[in-house]
Amino acid sequence: MAAVESLPPGTPSAMRNAFGTVLSALILVLIGVLAFSIRLFSVIKYESVIHEFDPYFNYRVTQFLSKNGIYEFWNWFDDRTWYPLGRVIGGTVYPGLTLTAGTIWWVLNSINIPLSVETVCVFTAPVFSAFASWATYLLTKEVKGSGAGLAAAALLAMVPSYISRSVAGSYDNEAVAIFALIFTFYLYIKTLNTGSLFYATLNAIAYFYMVCSWGGYTFIINLIPMHVLLCIVTGRYSPRLYIAYAPLVVLGTLLAALVPVVGFNAVLTSEHFASFLVFIIIHVVALVYYIKGILTPKMFKVAVTLVVSIGLVVCLIVVAVLVALVASSPTGGWSGRSLSLLDPTYASKYIPIIASVSEHQPPTWPSYFMDINVLAFLVPAGIIACFSPLSDASSFVVLYIVMSVYFSGVMVRLMLVLAPAACIMSGIALSQAFDVFTGSIKYQLSSKSKDNAEDNTSTKNAPKDDASSGKTDKGEEVSKERSSKKGKKKEREPAEKLSVKSKIVKKKALVLPLEASIVALLLLIMLGAFYVIHCVWAAAEAYSAPSIVLTSQSHDGLHVFDDFRESYAWLSHNTDVDDKVASWWDYGYQTTAMANRTVIVDNNTWNNTHIATVGTAMSSPEKAAWEIFNSLDVKYVLVVFGGVIGYPSDDINKFLWMVRIGGGEFPHIKEADYLRDGQYRIDSEATPTMLNCLMYKLCYYRFVETDGKGYDRVRRTEIGKKYFKLTHFEEVFTSHHWMVRIYKLKPQKNRIRGRVKKLKQKTSSGVSSKSVKKNPWM
Amino acid sequence: MADHTTLPHRFFLSISLLSILAVSQPDLTKELVSLRSSSESGVIRLTDDTVSKFITSVSTPRPYSLIIFFNSIDLNSNPLQEFRREFAFVSASFIANNNNRSDVANKVFFCEIDESSDSEAFGLFGIQFLPQICLVDPLMENLQDKTGRMEEEDVDGTAESVVEFIESRTNLTVGPLHRPPLLSKTQISVIVALIAISTPFLIKKVLKGETVLHNSRVWLFCTVLVYFFSVSGTMHNIIKGMPMFVRDHEDSNKLVFFYKGENFQLGAEGLSVGLLYNVVGLLLAYVTNALVRVRSVSGQRVFMMLAMVVSLLAVKKVVYLNSWKTGYEIQTYWPSSWH
Secondary structure (H helix, E strand, O other): OOHHHHHHOHHHHHHHHHHHHHHHHHHHHHHHHHHHHHHHHHHOOOOOOOEEEEHHHHHHHHHHHHHHHHHHHHEEEOOOOOOOOOOEOOOOOOOOOHHHHHHHHHHHHOOOOOOOOHHHHHHHHHHHHHHHHHHHHHHHHHHHHHHHHHHHHHHHHHHHHHHHHHHHHOOOHHHHHHHHHHHHHHHHHHHHHHHHHHHHHHHHHHHHHHHOOOOOHHHHHHHHHHHHHHHHHHOOOOOOHHHHHHHHHHHHHHHOOOOOOOOHHHHHHHHOOOOOOHHHHHHHHHHHHHHHHHHHHHHHHHHHHHHHHHHHHHHHHHHHHHHHHHHHHOOOOHHHHHHHHOOOOOOOOOOHHHHHOOOHOOOOOOHHHHHHOOOHHHEEEEEEHHHHOOOOOHHHHHHHHHHHHHHHOOHHHHHHHHHHHHHHHHHHHHHHHHHHHHHHHHHHHHHHHOOOOOOOOHHHHHHHHHHHHHHHHHOHHHHHHHHOHHHHHHOOOHHHHHHHHHHHHOOOOOOHHHHHHHHHHHHHHHHHHHHHHHHHHHHHHOOOOOOOOOEEEEOOOEEEOOOHHHHHHHHHHHHHOOOOOOHHHHHHHHHHHHHOOEEEEOOOOOOHHHHHHHHHHHEEEEEHHHHHHHHHOEEEEEEEEEOOOOOOOOHHHHHHHHHHHHHHEEEEEEEEHHOOOOOOOOOOOOOHHHHHHHHHHHHOOHHHHHOOOOOEOOOOOOOOOOOOOOOOEEEEOOOOOOOOOEEEEEOOOOOOOEEEEEEEEHHHHHHHHHHHOOOOOO | OOOOHHHHHHHHHHHHHHHHHHHOOOOHHHHHHHHHHOOHEEEEEEEEEHHHHHHOOOOOOOOOEEEEEEEEEHHHHHHHHHHHHHHHHHHHHHHHHOOOHHHHHEEEEEEEEEEOOHHHHHHHHOOOOOEEEEOOOOOOOOOOOOOOOHHHHHHHOHHHHHHHHHHHHHOOOOOOOOOOOOHHHHHHHHHHHHHHHHHHHOOOOOHOOOOOOOOHHHHHHHHHHHHHHHHHHHHHHHHHOOOEEEOOOOOOOOOOOOOOOOOOOOOHHHHHHHHHHHHHHHHHOOOOOOOHHOOHHHHHHHHHEEEEHEEEEHHHHHHHHHHHHHOOOOOOOOOOHHO
């Protein structure tokens, strides 16, 4: 290392450095291509289509933005959803993703590349995955040199956990947020290493982008203060730390408050308090260091004793006051939220809505193997590598992995935040291992050949030469690390340099046996190969289904079920533009985005009463349901039914949630009425309430005509009530595989023949007065 | 006794009869009281013999009611034993609250029957599932009768549910529950005093930079520990309250350590796989950081071979366990001509 540094430019070593730079640039390009292309399985296997539910909303917002411009978007009040309430889109979304894709679309169009908004949206996530792996390279390079950086970038390019959220078509906030997260961390480390205000400012801007993109930004604004605190406690305070932290808090908080969905939360909620507390602490510490500089040691000691004793008394008084305040408040001073932060089991015990979501479950060990695969084996080695020696930058990544691995243990969703940390750690471990093994091989091979060729005098020099060239060759990392840390090195004491030098002198002899190194190298390569196979498999099989188009492989070939798009297309072609469509909230985003029709509820589940109203209607008998829907101006009701083809996540399987949510607001709906001896069934043993509710009727209407028996392939049973007629609804559309069925509300019957118009109003008021008790919309 | 009479009704009736009949069987009550005072928190352990002595061979109406907790040590279930402790709190609180009213305190006795040691007595009640609590009131003759049982949905493992059950069925009041505090007052004051005394010394040490916090080995150890516990899925085991292992359904001597199915895991399972996850990385770190400094080449060779064999086996084992547990088979995408 030191040998390389002392060489003047123009020597073979400098050439090697230049070659290394070009090579690593090439590798980075390839990594970008890999990250992009591994996410294209969904497009190849299916087609270029937006996936699932939430991405459809983001897509619709992007469409609006590209059509109407930023100001219209910022002030957009959407009347197509939550009818009749509507939703203020501009103030309730994280705009980062939409603005990013909108900008990309705008740039492409202005240089005459006419891509559709949908294509841009589909490919935003893979593009940002490439960016994320480059950001990982930069971050890891700051920590352990560019060899580790390249390894980490390659690992991140294909880590399954991240692929699951960023395949082509998965147009969701996480797609850009992970890039923003890693890039913010990189800039923080860069500032910490260089002490440059330029990077500090960039860091605040990157943080702003992260706040724009994802609610997960709170992870950053808690992790960085924790690192600062850690540095202070372990005696690592330096002016660089101050420059890295203070501007971030001031600028970052100001910028965060500009995002409408965050606004004053940036200073008012408990998630941000840690950063302000550390902000105060770092100032106190900076003051102490300053005073220490201007006082003599003896004076300083006196001052410390004075301040500490006064401070202790003040602290005791404050603590006593706080204890008294907490004790006097009825809840013990803790809100549910802060309790669930301190005690992860709290939420699962007392907040069922959190506990019921599968994303919020704690993961088991196979989840780790599925999501980070062999990285789970390599991380401990990476941690140890970061501790030898521990620097400001490596202590940050250690803290990052500890926090993220703990949180991922509480909630499987946070595995996504763990993935970059695991990649960085594994990259460091792999790079170090390759370094040692190839170094040993190269050193021994060349020393053997030199032994044969030359006499003893030359062998004396050979090891030194080889050791250093071995280093530079395989990882330009070492020299790069140096160049990136130049600023940092300036401030280090000369003593440290000495120790580095002495280490290098020792390192010449640090080799492992030749054959063992070769075997170990082969094993590591096999491990890496297994990782690649696993990732490709996960990308191709596990995470690429768009869930809007379904396929099934059977002995007579591939079946494609495209019923959803068929039905949304039917809606948009056959209904009036202002018609209202009611369905369970899962399909709200898709209906507004694909059919462009007004919905009653959607996936942004902000109004429980509204959802409960739809749930109540679905659980009520036909007439009562008709009254509720009619009062909401609903023209069409859409249900999803999987009984014909065996699609398990249909409305009949979700029906108990509709009953529960409906019953939560309107007590005349009781779950027990729908269960026979505590069991949910739809066969002849089902309760009369179940057999007469709207959901049952809309799903199973004319179902018996499909096979003559009415055999439901999801519930694996014959249905209970096979022949019935609808009185208040009429079937208008059933998709090819019966997955989506659309019904129209029948018009009210005339009481007297003729004179329709005159009597219409009277009849409607008569109907509504009856339903007043059960219907909140009257 | 007609079947349609409600339980509280039967209880009143029995109380009124008790005053007449109590005289004839005073010894049994006395015996129960002595049993109670000798047992921990007042829960009497009923055996096959005592069940027949106090329940089946006594003519109704008996001068006392029994509240029986059905337990099974063999089942090795943490929630069940926790519920048993809650039951003991209720018993102790009841005795403490009615200490000076022997007419109330000697009417109800808290008992326990363990399935593993007294299966005969257990079988008399025809219990189908655990945990279960049964009130044997003075008039109860058919022990299989379900009217004395706690409703299935009311059994939620808390002392409050037991209190509610007793109060609704017997018209007695248990009174406030006395749970032992986590720390006694003297303990708290000693801890506070210790903290207060040690604070100045701690601050001095922190300022000097001599604490364990400044030792990077401590940090390293803690980091690896947190990683180990997280990848083991320990939070899953804590939040869901999974036991370390369970007994096999068919063969009660056989222990099951590994649960098949992705969504659950047992404690021992998670820890052992967590160990496998960690051992590979730690060996690799040892080889690359420490072994290179070892002078003896043959020592290096032997250790490396050993480490590689262990790592290979660990990875293979995890891959095998993963495909066994989840049922996923990873496709390798070799060219089709290779098959």
